[in-house]
Amino acid sequence: MAKTDVKAPAKVEKAPSETGKASAAAKAEITVAEKLVELFRLQHLDSQVDRIKVQRGELPLEVQDLEDEVAGLETRLKKLQDELGEVETQVSDKQNLIKDAKAQIKKYEGQQAKVRNNREYDSLTKEIEFQNLEIQLAEKRIKEAKAQIDGKKSVVEESKTRHDERKKDLDIKKKELNDIIAETEKEEKDLQKKSDVASKHIEERLLSAYHRIRSNSRNGLAVVAVERGSCGGCFNAIPPQRQLDISSHKKIIVCEHCGRILVDDYVVERVKGGK
């Protein structure tokens, strides 16, 4: 009843019609407070649903990022293994070349035993020398290639280890995220049910205003608390008289700047304190 001391709200439209009966005014006072509590309760539930939707929207992206990373590692591993295969082929080619050269040498040496003059003999000696040089060169190349193979093998091992680790991470993360999605879906459904119940306690006209304001605001807020003398939606200052009007719960007051419905600490505490 202390509120009757607040002289100022001459602007309040509802007041004249209700001043007739003191009891009716008192009843209206409670009703507006209750309306605000129900509106803020609905907002509180819907905001939680909004938050879950945003969070869940980001989860598949996280999995996608990991999947991309694992796919990238797989491509890299495949490339490294191909390179390794190429060098190994080079080695076996050179080994075949050595085998052929040795066979040639054997053949030339056989021919040397049967030659009839020095010129033929020298010519075969030159061929043998050439084949020996070929063998030396091939051996040098094999040595180089083997060093390359050792290097590449350790890179392949590292990449394989890294890939396997990331793949394991991905599988764990995937499962985790699927669990979270399932869990948040359940949470969302529960909240949505509560929201449906809460909206049944609100008269049609107010409910449609709530939905209209909510759909026009980027953060989905239609009912906001007064925070340190400012609107909790647009953060513009609220004149002291208007703040008094809000806390008197005589009528529903909206922010002059953003049009959101304003509630005071009493209403916030009723909803968040679970009363």
Ligand SMILES: [Zn+2]
């Ligand atoms: Zn505002």
